[in-house]
Amino acid sequence: MTKPIGGAGLRGQSAGETALCTVGKTGSGLTYRGYDIAVLAEKAEFEEVAFLLLYGHLPNQAELSAYKTKLKGMRTLPDALKVVLEQIPADAHPMDVMRTGCSMLGNLETEQDFAEQHQHIDRMLAVFPGLINYWYNFSHHGKRVEVDTDADSIAEQFLWTLHDSKPDPLHVKVMHASLILYAEHEFNASTFTARVCASTLSDVHSCVTGAIGSLRGPLHGGANEAAMAMIENWQSADEAETAIMGMLERKEKIMGFGHAIYRESDPRNAIIKAWSQKLAQQVGDTHLYAVSERVEAVMWREKKLFCNADFFHASAYHFMGIPTKLFTPIFVCSRVSGWTAHVIEQRNNNRIIRPSADYTGPETAEWVAIEDRP
Numbered sequence: 001m002t003k004p005i006g007g008a009g010l011r012g013q014s015a016g017e018t019a020l021c022t023v024g025k026t027g028s029g030l031t032y033r034g035y036d037i038a039v040l041a042e043k044a045e046f047e048e049v050a051f052l053l054l055y056g057h058l059p060n061q062a063e064l065s066a067y068k069t070k071l072k073g074m075r076t077l078p079d080a081l082k083v084v085l086e087q088i089p090a091d092a093h094p095m096d097v098m099r100t101g102c103s104m105l106g107n108l109e110t111e112q113d114f115a116e117q118h119q120h121i122d123r124m125l126a127v128f129p130g131l132i133n134y135w136y137n138f139s140h141h142g143k144r145v146e147v148d149t150d151a152d153s154i155a156e157q158f159l160w161t162l163h164d165s166k167p168d169p170l171h172v173k174v175m176h177a178s179l180i181l182y183a184e185h186e187f188n189a190s191t192f193t194a195r196v197c198a199s200t201l202s203d204v205h206s207c208v209t210g211a212i213g214s215l216r217g218p219l220h221g222g223a224n225e226a227a228m229a230m231i232e233n234w235q236s237a238d239e240a241e242t243a244i245m246g247m248l249e250r251k252e253k254i255m256g257f258g259h260a261i262y263r264e265s266d267p268r269n270a271i272i273k274a275w276s277q278k279l280a281q282q283v284g285d286t287h288l289y290a291v292s293e294r295v296e297a298v299m300w301r302e303k304k305l306f307c308n309a310d311f312f313h314a315s316a317y318h319f320m321g322i323p324t325k326l327f328t329p330i331f332v333c334s335r336v337s338g339w340t341a342h343v344i345e346q347r348n349n350n351r352i353i354r355p356s357a358d359y360t361g362p363e364t365a366e367w368v369a370i371e372d373r374p
């Protein structure tokens, strides 16, 4: 099943150094600055993890409180950004809204000097949840939602600005875990995009805007909404099994399965799956969780393919009343911490990223005048 190392996709080739994360190397398979993902997802708040990634150590209580207060004070959307968001139609893809929103923020609050990087990074972390939900509520419900809420955290801020009310504490807890699981993942496609951009000494908003574009694709972050679009078609586990068998026979890709690095399991899956099960009980789900479990079992039985981080995120987010189209933007609200930690790391030890290619074109070509060309 596994394709060879090297060649297309740069698989298995080192493309630089990082002190931020290991994937598929030790323990459960994923660590952020040496801390196991299972421990972080169980014990930490997302802000603690963002601080760890961005500032190099776990914050003590005073540092965490100060950081959360700082982020809380940075949620306001500039009027000019609201004007732009209000122009974007309801049928736009929310990842395009994130991309435009981030880029517009970079126009309004341009990074003039790398000494300002932390300020801009913290601002993006603080503002992204309100940004996407301001657009969502305006374009879908004609409502200008208040983004300067009393929410205590980024997790709570996302749910609060989506539903325009204080969210269920259980949902906030799940959001913390979800944001932690999605925060960082070494040299994945979107992070590599950010690092390539950073290596040209570009500004941090350009790095993040590019990364959002890479995350949007269904082979990367877009898989969580693609998985939801698939599983919502099935009313029972048996129906799901029949459909999956058909898809496999037709050699269709099953979104939310497989991984470029992990070979037997994605350590984030068990964690989000457990939350999905808890939420299924809370909402009295009759089939979606069972459908998801059956798809997982069939994929392993038939192809030895396992759920990646995205698959059970689909049902978990759905149970919390989050519209499917907002799934991947949540990934952005989290991964912006990892992307920007990589931007900082790249800047600290920079050389422009410029690999070579194996040329496969013609050796020489003779010039033909335009009127003589076939």
Ligand SMILES: CC(=O)SCCNC(=O)CCNC(=O)[C@H](O)C(C)(C)COP(=O)(O)OP(=O)(O)OC[C@H]1O[C@@H](n2cnc3c(N)ncnc32)[C@H](O)[C@@H]1OP(=O)(O)O
Pocket: 001, 002, 003, 009, 218, 219, 220, 221, 223, 252, 253, 254, 255, 256, 257, 258, 259, 260, 261, 305, 308, 309, 310
């Ligand atoms: C947070 C994240 O970004 S996690 C990734 C989210 N993406 C998805 O869930 C999309 C579905 N999955 C995939 O497309 C792939 O597994 C990727 C993109 C994640 C990894 O791609 P690769 O590193 O090329 O995968 P790998 O070498 O393990 O694949 C080997 C073969 O397994 C099969 N395979 C891998 N994933 C799947 C899948 N989800 N469904 C069906 N078959 C699959 C394919 O036959 C593949 O070969 P082919 O594409 O040439 O036909």
Ligand SMILES: O=C([O-])CC(=O)C(=O)O
Pocket: 182, 184, 185, 187, 188, 189, 220, 260, 261, 308, 309
């Ligand atoms: O590492 C990857 O290729 C994709 C992934 O799981 C992530 O970015 O979280």
